[in-house]
Amino acid sequence: MTDTLDRTTRDYSVVGPEAQSAAEVGLVDAEWFRPYVDPGRMRELTERTNRRAIADAVLWLALLAGVGVAAAVVFPSYWSIPLFVVYGALFGAADARWHEFGHGTACSNERVNDAMYQLASLMLWRGPTLWRWSHFRHHSDTIIVGRDPEIQLARPPSLLRLAQNYSGLRNQPVMFWRIIRHAFGKIDPVALELVPVNERGKVVWEARFSVVVHAAVIGLAVATQSWLPILLVGAPTIYGAWLVLFFGTTQHLGLQEDVLDHRANSRTVYMNPVFRFLYLNMNYHVEHHIFPTVPYYRLPALHAEIKHALPEPSPNCLHAYREIIGELKRQRNDPNHELETRLIPDMRAAPPEAGSIGFIRPDGSFDLGPVEQIAIGSITRVDVRDRTFAVARTDDGTVCVVDGTCTHGQVHLSGGTVVDGPDGPQIECPKHNGRFDLATGAPCRKPVKEPIAVHAADTAGGHIIIQPPADRPTN
Numbered sequence: 410m411t412d413t414l415d416r417t418t419r420d421y422s423v424v425g426p427e428a429q430s431a432a433e434v435g436l437v438d439a440e441w442f443r444p445y446v447d448p449g450r451m452r453e454l455t456e457r458t459n460r461r462a463i464a465d466a467v468l469w470l471a472l473l474a475g476v477g478v479a480a481a482v483v484f485p486s487y488w489s490i491p492l493f494v495v496y497g498a499l500f501g502a503a504d505a506r507w508h509e510f511g512h513g514t515a516c517s518n519e520r521v522n523d524a525m526y527q528l529a530s531l532m533l534w535r536g537p538t539l540w541r542w543s544h545f546r547h548h549s550d551t552i553i554v555g556r557d558p559e560i561q562l563a564r565p566p567s568l569l570r571l572a573q574n575y576s577g578l579r580n581q582p583v584m585f586w587r588i589i590r591h592a593f594g595k596i597d598p599v600a601l602e603l604v605p606v607n608e609r610g611k612v613v614w615e616a617r618f619s620v621v622v623h624a625a626v627i628g629l630a631v632a633t634q635s636w637l638p639i640l641l642v643g644a645p646t647i648y649g650a651w652l653v654l655f656f657g658t659t660q661h662l663g664l665q666e667d668v669l670d671h672r673a674n675s676r677t678v679y680m681n682p683v684f685r686f687l688y689l690n691m692n693y694h695v696e697h698h699i700f701p702t703v704p705y706y707r708l709p710a711l712h713a714e715i716k717h718a719l720p721e722p723s724p725n726c727l728h729a730y731r732e733i734i735g736e737l738k739r740q741r742n743d744p745n746h747e748l749e750t751r752l753i754p755d756m757r758a759a760p761p762e763a764g765s766i767g768f769i770r771p772d773g774s775f776d777l778g779p780v781e782q783i784a785i786g787s788i789t790r791v792d793v794r795d796r797t798f799a800v801a802r803t804d805d806g807t808v809c810v811v812d813g814t815c816t817h818g819q820v821h822l823s824g825g826t827v828v829d830g831p832d833g834p835q836i837e838c839p840k841h842n843g844r845f846d847l848a849t850g851a852p853c854r855k856p857v858k859e860p861i862a863v864h865a866a867d868t869a870g871g872h873i874i875i876q877p878p879a880d881r882p883t884n
């Protein structure tokens with residue numbers, strides 16, 4: 410398909426004609442390649458710990474504050490310049506915190522996830538609600554032209570534009586101008602396309618909050634007759650943008666568009682421990698896209714588990730950049746050119762959450778199989794005729810049965826994970842980390858909005874028995 414497209418005339422906007430074209434050829438909300446991982450191992454890999462994520466967050470904030478105070482103390486001497494350079498880089502590292510805590514996988518504590526996400530969004534001039542929906546779309550339709558709002562460069566790529574982006578002077582002022590417009594209630598068409606109607610008010614109020622914070626910083630600078638407040642808050646979003654770009658460029662640039670395989674459009678790069686701390690292991694980017702429920706600190710283990718199914722990672726950043734720049738130069742002359750050096754192992758995708766088959770009993774109830782076949786903390790798919798169920802077993806052994814397919818997209822929930830929520834166990838969708846309460850089916854985390862049907866399970870006889878769903882015939 411990609412060979413026949415004329416990229417010189419393509420419109421990369423998510424509100425342009427390419428959105429319709431992508432839908433027509435089956436590239437929207439499609440099924441993506443996933444290698445097989447043993448369900449028990451997957452349970453281990455999706456486990457979250459508050460301790461690790463909070464320790465990393467505290468260390469980052471302490472470094473940021475420490476370097477910021479040091480720079481302020483020696484300001485305006487020349488000694489402050491290198492300190493502001495380091496401060497800007499640490500400020501730019503907010504991008505990785507924005508990403509990890511935004512996915513809600515860093516901590517098991519939702520409040521901590523959300524607090525860090527809000528802080529990082531404010532620092533990076535990204536409206537939290539708008540960018541959350543933007544990132545959901547990026548995960549649904551990764552590098553699908555006309556659908557993914559986070560494609561870094563259109564083809565044919567401009568190396569000059571890439572270089573300008575590193576300065577922060579091109580994109581960042583545009584982002585803040587967008588916030589100002591949103592603060593005045595002028596929501597742009599892209600935001601209207603991405604954000605559901607009932608959340609657009611939040612976009613406006615979040616933008617207003619951001620404007621007020623930055624106006625206060627400017628007011629402080631005027632009152633103290635000093636640039637220092639602006640150099641500490643606001644300006645670092647521009648002069649620290651290079652770090653966001655330095656890491657972010659390795660994620661997808663130079664790779665394929667319009668393919669349903671993250672191995673072909675995402676890049677894993679081996680990085681040193683300092684980079685991995687700043688970037689929170691997002692260098693394992695193929696792994697993250699295939700299994701977004703895995704928290705950042707378990708991505709190296711996930712990589713070890715599935716690397717046989719992935720293209721060879723770039724051994725370091727230099728190698729990745731050579732590959733990217735070389736490919737961008739080729740695509741500049743031939744926008745249809747594709748990188749030929751990344752060999753993707755030829756293997757079949759894991760069958761979509763293969764499970765077991767239940768049956769209909771003479772009294773019409775559904776037998777979903779023995780309780781013992783569901784391991785504690787796991788979710789299994791069970792199909793009965795044309796119905797599919799996700800059967801979960803919580804830590805205390807309780808069996809919970811919900812409809813098998815997420816109400817947000819056509820994704821089977823048995824590929825997800827059981828997590829502790831404030832009001833009891835929840836099921837987390839493997840696609841966008843949306844959540845449902847396992848007892849009530851109520852949506853607990855975006856992007857899910859519709860509840861999922863819950864089926865009361867009778868396990869007294871050792872088998873999981875549910876009554877036939879009311880909306881379907883039983884035979």
Ligand code: FES
Nearest residue numbers: 815817818838843
């Ligand atoms: S498909 Fe998006 S949260 Fe389930």
